Amino acid sequence: MKHRVLMGACLVAQALAVPIGQAADNATSAAASNISGTRYHAADAPSATPVVYLGNINPVMDQESYFHGIMNELEGRYAPGGTDFRWDGEAWYGSDYNKVWLKTEGTLERGRLHDGDHELLYSRSISPYFNLQGGVRADIDDGPTRTWGAFGVQGLALYQFEVQATAYVSDRGRFAARLEGSYDFLLTNRLILQPQAEFNLYTKSDAGRQVGAGLSDVDAGLRLRYELWRKFAPYVAVTYSGYLTQARRIVHDQGGETGTVRFTMGIRSWF
Amino acid sequence: MFSSSRLRGGLTRRRFVTGMGAGGLMAALPHPARSATAALPAGLIPAEPSATWDLRVGRTHIEIDRKALNAPCVGGTVPGPVLRWRQGDTVVVNVTNTLRHEDTSIHWHGIRLPSDMDGVPGLSFTGIKPGETFTYRFRLHQSGTYWYHSHSGMQEAQGLYGAVVIDPIHPDPNACERDYVILLSEWTDVSPMDMINNLKMQDDYYVFRQRTAASFPKEAREAGSAMAALKDRLAWSRMRMAATDISDVTGVIYTYLMNGHAPDINWNGLFRPGERVRLRFINGSSMTFFDIRIPGLEMLVVQADGNDVEPVPVDEFRIGVAETYDVIVQPKEDRAYTIFAQSEDRTGYARGTLAPRAGMAGPVPPMDPRPVRTMIDMGMGNMKPGESMKDMQMPGGDMPGMDMSHMHHTMPPLEVDDPGPPPINVENQNVAMMPVDRLGSPGDGLEQNGRRVLNYKQLRATRPGADPRPPSREIILHLTGNMERYIWGFNGRKFSESGPIRLKKGERVRFTLINDTMMEHPIHLHGLWSELENGQGDYRPYKHTLISQPGSRMSYLVTADVPGVWAYHCHLMLHMDLGMFRTVIVE
Numbered sequence: 050m051k052h053r054v055l056m057g058a059c060l061v062a063q064a065l066a067v068p069i070g071q072a073a074d075n076a077t078s079a080a081a082s083n084i085s086g087t088r089y090h091a092a093d094a095p096s097a098t099p100v101v102y103l104g105n106i107n108p109v110m111d112q113e114s115y116f117h118g119i120m121n122e123l124e125g126r127y128a129p130g131g132t133d134f135r136w137d138g139e140a141w142y143g144s145d146y147n148k149v150w151l152k153t154e155g156t157l158e159r160g161r162l163h164d165g166d167h168e169l170l171y172s173r174s175i176s177p178y179f180n181l182q183g184g185v186r187a188d189i190d191d192g193p194t195r196t197w198g199a200f201g202v203q204g205l206a207l208y209q210f211e212v213q214a215t216a217y218v219s220d221r222g223r224f225a226a227r228l229e230g231s232y233d234f235l236l237t238n239r240l241i242l243q244p245q246a247e248f249n250l251y252t253k254s255d256a257g258r259q260v261g262a263g264l265s266d267v268d269a270g271l272r273l274r275y276e277l278w279r280k281f282a283p284y285v286a287v288t289y290s291g292y293l294t295q296a297r298r299i300v301h302d303q304g305g306e307t308g309t310v311r312f313t314m315g316i317r318s319w320f
Numbered sequence: 321m322f323s324s325s326r327l328r329g330g331l332t333r334r335r336f337v338t339g340m341g342a343g344g345l346m347a348a349l350p351h352p353a354r355s356a357t358a359a360l361p362a363g364l365i366p367a368e369p370s371a372t373w374d375l376r377v378g379r380t381h382i383e384i385d386r387k388a389l390n391a392p393c394v395g396g397t398v399p400g401p402v403l404r405w406r407q408g409d410t411v412v413v414n415v416t417n418t419l420r421h422e423d424t425s426i427h428w429h430g431i432r433l434p435s436d437m438d439g440v441p442g443l444s445f446t447g448i449k450p451g452e453t454f455t456y457r458f459r460l461h462q463s464g465t466y467w468y469h470s471h472s473g474m475q476e477a478q479g480l481y482g483a484v485v486i487d488p489i490h491p492d493p494n495a496c497e498r499d500y501v502i503l504l505s506e507w508t509d510v511s512p513m514d515m516i517n518n519l520k521m522q523d524d525y526y527v528f529r530q531r532t533a534a535s536f537p538k539e540a541r542e543a544g545s546a547m548a549a550l551k552d553r554l555a556w557s558r559m560r561m562a563a564t565d566i567s568d569v570t571g572v573i574y575t576y577l578m579n580g581h582a583p584d585i586n587w588n589g590l591f592r593p594g595e596r597v598r599l600r601f602i603n604g605s606s607m608t609f610f611d612i613r614i615p616g617l618e619m620l621v622v623q624a625d626g627n628d629v630e631p632v633p634v635d636e637f638r639i640g641v642a643e644t645y646d647v648i649v650q651p652k653e654d655r656a657y658t659i660f661a662q663s664e665d666r667t668g669y670a671r672g673t674l675a676p677r678a679g680m681a682g683p684v685p686p687m688d689p690r691p692v693r694t695m696i697d698m699g700m701g702n703m704k705p706g707e708s709m710k711d712m713q714m715p716g717g718d719m720p721g722m723d724m725s726h727m728h729h730t731m732p733p734l735e736v737d738d739p740g741p742p743p744i745n746v747e748n749q750n751v752a753m754m755p756v757d758r759l760g761s762p763g764d765g766l767e768q769n770g771r772r773v774l775n776y777k778q779l780r781a782t783r784p785g786a787d788p789r790p791p792s793r794e795i796i797l798h799l800t801g802n803m804e805r806y807i808w809g810f811n812g813r814k815f816s817e818s819g820p821i822r823l824k825k826g827e828r829v830r831f832t833l834i835n836d837t838m839m840e841h842p843i844h845l846h847g848l849w850s851e852l853e854n855g856q857g858d859y860r861p862y863k864h865t866l867i868s869q870p871g872s873r874m875s876y877l878v879t880a881d882v883p884g885v886w887a888y889h890c891h892l893m894l895h896m897d898l899g900m901f902r903t904v905i906v907e
Contacts, residue, residue, distance in 0.1 A: 091739035091811045092795040093902050096819030100885075100903060104446035108471075108887060111807075111814045111899035117521045145807055145814075146746065177749040177802050178560060205804060208557045235532040279518070279525055319521065 116142045117320060121231075121245075122154075122270070124315025126288055133158045133290075133311070141172065148172040150182060155190055156290070163259075164268075165190030168199055168215075179204030186217055193257045196220050201227075209233070224252040239276045245269060254295055259305065261295030274317055286313040360401070362579035363500045363589060365485050369406040375426070377448075377470075377480065378418040385575040385582040387509040391479035392419065392470065394426075398580050399503050399604060400468070400482030407463040407489045413456040415448060423447035426456070427471040428484065429642060429844070430626055430864035433458035435884025435906075438846055440471045443885045443903060447472055463488035464626025465600040465644045467503070474512035477606040477893050481505065485600065486626070493782075494622045496598040496648055500589045504639070504661055504670050505604040506574040507582070512606070515569055516894055519806045524562060526570045529665070529690055531563065555695075560749070561838060563693045565803060566764070568839075568894060569607040571668030576608065578661065578670040586681050587672035593654045597674060598622075600646050603639040606893035609664040609840060609867075611638050611766060611773075614657050614674070615685055619647040621774055625863040630780040637774035638664070638763045640842035640867040642891040645774075649674070658682035664765060664840075666690040691765025697838040697870035699752020736794040742812035742836055747899070748800040752836045758872035759854050763840065777854050779861035785851055787879045788858065791830040794875075795821065799835045799843075799868055799890070799900070807899055808837075808890065814899025821888065821904045823880035832875045835868040841895065842867050845904065846886040851877040865891055880906040 102108065118140030126133040137154040150172045155165035170184035179202055186197040201215030210232050217225040231245035246269040254261045267289070274284035291308025292300045300307050360366065380396045382389055394400030405411050417424045425447050427439035437458045441447035448454040463486040470480035483501040518525040531539065531553060536546075543549040556563045581587035591597050599619075603610060613619075613636040621632040623646035631648075639645055639661075651657050654676050662669040666687045673682050695701070741751045762773035801808040808814065823829055831850070833843060843850075844865040851860040853875045860877065868874055883906045890900035 087736040087738050089740050090737050091818075092737040092797065092821045093810055093813070093818045094739075095813075095817060100820050100905075102442035103444075104442065106442035106447060107816075108440060108442045108903075109815050109889075109897045109899065109901045111897065111901075112816050113516075115517060115520050117517075145805060174746040174805070176746065177744060178804055205560055207560070208554070209560050235530055237532050237534045238528040238530050279522065 112144060114142060114144050116140075119317075119319035121317055122272075122315060123318070124284075124286065124288070124313045126290075126311040126313045128309060128311050131159050135288075143172070146174045148174075148180075150184075162190040163192055165192075170199060172203070176204070178206070182215070186215075188258065192259075193255075195255070195258065197225065206230075223255075226250045236273075241274050241276065241282075243270075243272045243274065245272065254299065256299050256303075259292065259296060259300050259303070261292070261297070261299050263294045265294070265296040266290075266292045270313065272313075272315075272317075280319050282317045284315055284317060286315065287311070288313045362397075362399070362581065363402075363502065363587060365402050365499055365501060366404040369404040369409070369487050371405070371409045371411050373403060373411070373413045375400070375413060375415045376418050377415060377424045377426075379420075382479070384507045384577065384580075385584075387507060387575060389478060389507075389509050392422075392424070392475040393479040394482055398479035398481075398507075398577075399505065400480070402483045402485060402501050403468070404485045404487070405460055406487045407460050410457060410459045414453050415456065416453040417448040417450050419450050421450060422475075423449055423472050424475060424480070425470055425472045426468050426480075427846075428456070428458075428466065428468050430466045430644070431458070431484070432461055432847065432849070432882065435847055435882065435886060438884075438886065440846065440887045443887055460486055462486060462626060463492075464623055464628070465501070465602065465646050466626050467602045467604055467642075467644065469604065471887070474893070474897075477506075477512045479507075481604040483600070483602055483604075493628065494598060494646065494648060496596040498589070498591050498595055498597040499600070500597065501579065501600045501602065502659065502672070503577075503579050503602045503604050504608075504610050505577045505580075506569075506606065506608055507577050508573045508575065510573045512893065512897075515573075516806070516898065519568060519894065523568075523803045523806055524565065526568065526572050527562075527564060527566075527665075528570075528572060529564055529566075529667070559698070560804065561698075564690070565693065565838060566665035566691055567608060567663065567667070568806075568892070570665055571663060574608065574663075574668060576605075576610075576661065576663060576668050576670035578659065578672040581672065583669060583671040583684075587659075588678055588680070589659075589672065589674050590678060591651055591674055591676060593652055593676060594650070596648055596650050598646060598648050599659070600644065601639055602644045603641050605641055607641070609638055609640050609763075609842075610661040610670065611636060611664060611688075611763075612659070612661045613637075613771065614649060614659050615683075616653075617649045617651055617657055617674075619649055621645055621647050621778075624779050624861055625865060627862045628782040629861055630782055630859075632774060632778045633772065634774045635771035636762075636766065636769075638766060638867075640840065640865060640891070641893075642842055642844055642865040643863075643867070656680040656682035658684055660685055662687045664691065664763075666765075688765065688769065693764065693838050693870065695871075696756065696758075697764065698750060699755050699834075699836055699871035701754030701756055701871075734792050736796065738794075738796045739798065739811045742798040742800045745812055746805065747802055747807045747809055747814055748812040748836065749802045749804060750800075750836050750838065752798075752834060752871050752873075755834045755836075755871055755873035757874070758869040759852075759874065761869065763867070763869060776852060776861075776867075777856075779852065779854060780856040781859045781861050784858040785860050785862070785877075787828060787877075787881075789828045789879075791828045791877055793827065794830040794832060796832045796834065799833060799837055799841050801837045801839075801895070801900070803837075803839075806894075808895040809899040810902060815901040816899070818902060820885070821902055823878075823904060823906045825880060825883050825906055827880045827906075829878050829880065830875055831878055832873065833866075833868045834873050835870055838870045840867050840869055841900065842891040843889070844891045845878065845888045847882050847884065848878050848880060848886065848904075848906075853877060883907060 120138035122137040134157040197217035270288040272286035274282040438444040466484040539549040540546040759776040
């Protein structure tokens with residue numbers, strides 16, 4: 050039944066008028082009724098026909114989309130043999146529930162780009178702190194290119210750990226996984242110590258990309274940043290990048306460095 | 321006492337006003353007495369009430385505390401002019417929108433009127449287009465202190481607000497020799513859209529008072545041991561929340577204003593020693609609660625939200641966003657008294673001076689320590705951090721502190737709309753397991769501070785309520801939100817995912833609010849009174865805006881006597897805009 054709510058000489062708001070006693074949009078409402086008349090029913094439950102607002106003016110703006118990006122790592126890693134340059138960042142656009150994510154990371158090592166990993170994901174909010182993410186990953190750098198399907202979770206775990214866990218399946222039927230985590234220790238309100246680690250696992254080795262079966266590589270850092278502004282924080286860090294188990298042998302045989310600890314300086318910034 | 325050389329700048333707000341200039345000032349005058357109001361200093365109430373007003377809304381370049389803004393405002397000033405009306409009159413307010421590209425509106429906060437005069441775009445009317453004039457016309461059934469503000473976009477947060485004073489028809493029992501409006505608000509050059517953007521990315525973007533390694537020794541001392549302090553920290557960390565989460569937007573970007581004056585400009589109100597001075601406090605800010613005191617003076621609270629209450633002598637009171645309180649003070653000494661309004665999170669204050677002579681400045685007290693949230697705010701009753709429901713010793717019968725408001729009435733409501741505990745979902749991060757009655761608490765940070773601080777239980781109307789009927793229906797609503805994602809709502813849903821709350825015309829309804837969030841929310845129902853059930857029997861205080869304290873349960877009665885579509889929302893502007901908003905349809 051449609052009612053017209055007439056308000057003065059003004060325009061008209063159309064609203065579906067459900068008699069209050071009959072609203073039964075919740076299957077449990079009838080069963081849960083008791084003597085005192087309690088109905089387990091929200092007075093503001095979504096109505097079958099939404100209210101049409103005058104001039105189609107929405108009184109609030111709770112469905113906007115937002116665009117943000119953060120460069121978590123943008124840093125030089127110093128070593129006597131040469132300085133590596135590394136970035137790790139992500140950007141997203143979308144609403145509270147649905148977003149498009151772009152993640153990118155890579156290391157420039159003696160003029161060669163490696164560990165270049167770029168992901169385009171759809172992200173769906175599923176709980177107060179977690180998002181499900183699915184999409185594609187492309188390993189694009191100076192090594193052979195690989196493409197993967199990606200599926201994972203990202204969010205804020207108990208005790209405020211930032212975590213990402215993603216599983217990948219490649220076009221060649223291989224599987225891989227990545228675990229990332231970080232934590233912010235506030236030394237003061239602007240001086241923040243952040244341990245961070247990223248682990249990569251693969252089901253099969255891929256010597257062309259210095260990948261070994263099992264736990265293949267780790268990239269970790271202990272970064273001390275100072276938030277000059279919220280969105281701009283220079284940092285100093287100790288970082289470690291290394292290969293493990295089978296990958297370690299592969300890299301060793303190729304004559305590469307199997308693991309190095311480096312003094313690092315960089316900038317964390319976001320918009 | 322401070323000498324005037326301490327005052328930085330010393331420029332008054334009006335000197336910065338450019339652009340609209342005199343035209344803007346001329347634009348906000350009552351018909352009969354144009355010249356009388358033109359030079360009225362901030363805080364002064366026009367000498368006579370007027371039934372007809374012409375208001376012009378435009379943007380004016382205003383700089384306060386080195387923060388420049390092209391502010392949307394009425395008549396070229398922030399705040400806009402004080403409108404003085406008279407109970408029983410039919411007021412006519414012509415509002416002309418001189419903004420170039422944006423609609424505007426004026427909502428008469430707390431005024432009972434036909435819903436098409438309420439000024440909410442989309443609900444009451446379609447807004448006022450650029451170049452257009454809208455004529456508000458309504459009869460005044462009430463008297464007291466109120467305010468007006470835009471309900472369009474974010475104009476209210478940037479300066480489009482002002483005070484309303486309505487003279488009672490009968491002699492005013494609270495008439496005083498001096499009568500000032502004290503309108504508190506915020507000023508910043510950061511746009512509200514930027515604030516939302518930042519908060520969506522980082523919920524504590526504006527908070528620089530977190531617990532840190534550096535503050536740990538102090539916490540350990542206060543908690544008695546390092547272990548206790550650590551346990552408390554871990555409990556909060558486990559919940560992924562911060563005990564230091566008091567205000568979302570803080571003094572880091574805000575300058576707090578008293579009648580449009582920054583603290584160092586020092587708004588002055590004059591008195592002669594021995595005179596009674598009425599101060600009409602209005603919280604016209606968009607995100608800030610203030611704790612107000614006048615060191616050296618006892619304040620007699622005589623009115624809340626425009627309605628007279630039995631006088632309560634206090635040293636201090638908290639005013640939520642959009643609330644009003646009238647207090648009477650009687651300074652006897654020939655000296656300056658500071659009106660001190662510190663923000664709830666203690667990141668700044670608004671300040672002015674009551675003085676026997678212009679230009680005086682009273683001493684400014686230091687700010688109190690900032691409040692820290694406890695498990696009570698989380699809705700865990702009196703549980704210790706880390707303790708679970710299972711560990712609680714359940715006493716026989718009712719739990720202590722649980723709300724018994726429905727017991728005050730012999731006749732239970734016939735029907736209860738109870739949504740049950742809200743879901744933990746994307747839009748809600750907490751459920752108050754044991755919401756308690758906090759009406760007797762002055763609020764976080766004010767308990768046991770050695771001063772007499774007003775609480776809601778003390779508010780007693782001077783006359784019995786107009787509608788003696790018990791409610792025939794109870795509507796339970798949970799206030800919910802996810803600070804991390806910065807989403808707000810009721811019952812775990814934001815506005816766009818919810819339907820209207822429908823009331824039958826003439827229906828008597830009890831609203832029960834359970835606050836599952838850890839923040840205060842000033843809940844405002846347009847068009848209808850909210851009669852707070854605070855144990856004062858038939859002398860319930862009539863309010864238009866009620867603070868729901870974190871982890872609390874609170875009830876009030878509403879008579880749905882005016883048909884139409886009304887807004888119902890949290891008056892923290894960013895909470896409202898991000899979903900803590902509903903429509904109430906009286907049909």
